[in-house]
Amino acid sequence: xxxxxxxxxxxxxxxxxxxxxxxxxxxxxxxxxxxxxxxxxxxxxxxxxxxxxxxxxxxxxxxxxxxxxxxxxxxxxxxxxxxxxxxxxxxxxxxxxxxxxxxxxxxxxxxxxxxxxxxxxxxxxxxxxxxxxxxxxxxxxxxxxxxxxxxxxxxxxxxxxxxxxxxxxxxxxxxxxxxxxxxxxxxxxxxxxxxxxxxxxxxxxxxxxxxxxxxxxxxxxxxxxxxxxxxxxxxxxxxxxxxxxxxxxxxxxxx
Amino acid sequence: xxxxxxxxxxxxxxxxxxxxxxxxxxxxxxxxxxxxxxxxxxxxxxxxxxxxxxxxxxxxxxxxxxxxxxxxxxxxxxxxxxxxxxxxxxxxxxxxxxxxxxxxxxxxxxxxxxxxxxxxxxxxxxxxxxxxxxxxxxxxxxxxxxxxxxxxxxxxxxxxxxxxxxxxxxxxxxxxxxxxxxxxxxxxxxxxxxxxxxxxxxxxxxxxxxxxxxxxxxxxxxxxxxxxxxxxxxxxxxxxxxxxxxxxxxxxxxxxxxxxxxxxxxxxxxxxxxxxxxxxxxxxxxxxxxxxxxxxxxxxxxxxxxxxxxxxxxx
Numbered sequence: 001x002x003x004x005x006x007x008x009x010x011x012x013x014x015x016x017x018x019x020x021x022x023x024x025x026x027x028x029x030x031x032x033x034x035x036x037x038x039x040x041x042x043x044x045x046x047x048x049x050x051x052x053x054x055x056x057x058x059x060x061x062x063x064x065x066x067x068x069x070x071x072x073x074x075x076x077x078x079x080x081x082x083x084x085x086x087x088x089x090x091x092x093x094x095x096x097x098x099x100x101x102x103x104x105x106x107x108x109x110x111x112x113x114x115x116x117x118x119x120x121x122x123x124x125x126x127x128x129x130x131x132x133x134x135x136x137x138x139x140x141x142x143x144x145x146x147x148x149x150x151x152x153x154x155x156x157x158x159x160x161x162x163x164x165x166x167x168x169x170x171x172x173x174x175x176x177x178x179x180x181x182x183x184x185x186x187x188x189x190x191x192x193x194x195x196x197x198x199x200x201x202x203x204x205x206x207x208x209x210x211x212x213x214x215x216x217x218x219x220x221x222x223x224x225x226x227x228x229x230x231x232x233x234x235x236x237x238x239x240x241x242x243x244x245x246x247x248x249x250x251x252x253x254x255x
Numbered sequence: 256x257x258x259x260x261x262x263x264x265x266x267x268x269x270x271x272x273x274x275x276x277x278x279x280x281x282x283x284x285x286x287x288x289x290x291x292x293x294x295x296x297x298x299x300x301x302x303x304x305x306x307x308x309x310x311x312x313x314x315x316x317x318x319x320x321x322x323x324x325x326x327x328x329x330x331x332x333x334x335x336x337x338x339x340x341x342x343x344x345x346x347x348x349x350x351x352x353x354x355x356x357x358x359x360x361x362x363x364x365x366x367x368x369x370x371x372x373x374x375x376x377x378x379x380x381x382x383x384x385x386x387x388x389x390x391x392x393x394x395x396x397x398x399x400x401x402x403x404x405x406x407x408x409x410x411x412x413x414x415x416x417x418x419x420x421x422x423x424x425x426x427x428x429x430x431x432x433x434x435x436x437x438x439x440x441x442x443x444x445x446x447x448x449x450x451x452x453x454x455x456x457x458x459x460x461x462x463x464x465x466x467x468x469x470x471x472x473x474x475x476x477x478x479x480x481x482x483x484x485x486x487x488x489x490x491x492x493x494x495x496x497x498x499x500x501x502x503x504x505x506x507x508x509x510x511x512x513x514x515x516x517x518x519x520x521x522x523x524x525x526x527x528x529x530x531x532x533x534x535x536x537x538x539x540x541x542x543x544x545x546x547x548x549x550x551x552x553x554x555x556x557x558x559x560x561x562x563x564x565x566x567x568x569x570x
Contacts, residue, residue, distance in 0.1 A: 073457075073462070075462045078459060078460030084458055086458075092447075092451040093451065094451055106445075107460035112442055113466075115436065118439045165459055
């Protein structure tokens with residue numbers, strides 16, 4: 001395998017008595033779309049949280065482009081090109097769509113101790129923002145206040161914001177959660193296009209989308225990665241089917 | 256930028272015109288009290304505007320903002336007491352001291368959120384209050400009379416009521432212009448983004464702490480200057496000007512006028528102080544009327560006076 005863009009080694013995180021990450025090791029080579037599936041409570045979002053820097057692991061290492069980023073603060077990881085989207089939509093609701101994305105562009109255009117020029121009139125912020133919006137199909141919604149967007153549009157905007165940081169790798173936490181079939185199909189198309197240029201780690205419950213998009217799939221149960229393989233192999237893996245589907249039935253009760 | 260003639264812009268123009276023309280009215284009628292009242296209003300509007308920068312735009316609920324009024328005031332008072340009356344010395348010291356205090360307070364308080372932030376800013380302000388009250392050499396609890404206003408080598412005479420009024424007004428206009436640039440700049444976008452969703456700000460790559468701290472220092476410095484003006488205005492400083500209820504007054508001005516609106520604090524300061532003046536002639540329990548009024552604003556007019564004027568644009 002080529003040198004991994006993202007390499008996780010023995011990542012462990014406890015919350016009280018609960019083991020959210022139990023010695024996770026995973027390698028994602030450049031250009032791969034790697035899907036992470038598993039029942040609710042398997043620790044997928046906790047893993048993303050540790051990768052993006054919001055959660056500090058108890059043990060283990062995270063390497064990005066060969067560099068140890070385990071102890072780096074959130075904004076530094078973002079600067080290195082690791083961008084995340086949120087499972088629960090996390091936007092600047094009182095800003096316009098374009099302002100949201102322009103802010104993401106600004107985050108990667110030097111420091112922001114600039115007190116004088118009107119940021120809304122800076123083309124070097126607005127143009128890349130418009131481009132990112134066009135890629136997710138939100139170009140005609142630029143001037144709408146985000147609070148007035150539909151749920152599906154919020155999800156699209158989530159992706160546009162991550163894109164606007166010119167990332168090398170996207171960490172997408174259930175980008176299709178709560179979407180209707182039409183919106184989902186559109187998102188699959190968008191992700192299919194992004195995958196041509198970017199490395200992606202995708203958490204998703206929509207199995208149709210996962211098997212349509214993923215180059216490789218890892219299955220998580222109770223904080224462990226129980227399998228990591230090509231989609232065909234995962235589909236055929238009896239252990240995975242049993243563990244994942246079995247878990248799903250019991251997990252539904254307390255999720 | 257388009258300036259449409261909606262109610263808010265009309266109100267702004269009228270208010271600013273009245274402020275500019277007020278000394279003329281005073282000259283004609285001889286109503287010196289109006290000049291004193293409006294000098295005070297302008298100074299406190301400047302202070303409220305500085306609070307609005309962090310409270311309205313930055314979402315930083317400081318309950319200790321009056322401390323900067325006191326620090327700015329005492330810097331002038333103490334220096335004057337010790338014979339240093341030159342404004343060219345006093346005012347840079349005002350700026351330095353209030354910026355430093357804001358830097359220390361902010362670098363600790365801004366690590367916390369919500370109630371903890373409120374309590375910490377309050378605690379620091381009260382600490383400053385008791386320190387000042389303990390300065391026996393400078394009057395302690397009783398305060399300190401300033402016998403000579405800041406001297407500016409004859410360029411401007413602060414003892415001249417009209418000149419002083421226009422100096423305060425110039426500070427207000429300068430503050431308004433500065434705030435406007437600041438809010439719309441990259442820096443301002445970061446501050447507002449951080450109010451809206453700090454977690455996301457960090458996720459897209461902003462080290463938000465340093466920007467919020469810078470905003471906190473700018474606001475504190477601006478309020479310190481208002482304190483220097485206030486000390487020159489009243490020719491007296493006392494610990495009472497930095498008591499926590501004074502911080503609440505500033506907060507009331509911001510909320511009443513409209514949080515996160517450029518002219519809101521000015522509207523709020525005028526409304527509160529004129530209201531206070533008018534009602535206190537009727538009853539000394541004027542706050543009984545103010546309380547419910549504020550409740551109504553919070554319940555039904557979140558945008559304050561500025562918000563009401565904006566929503567009335569279609570009417």
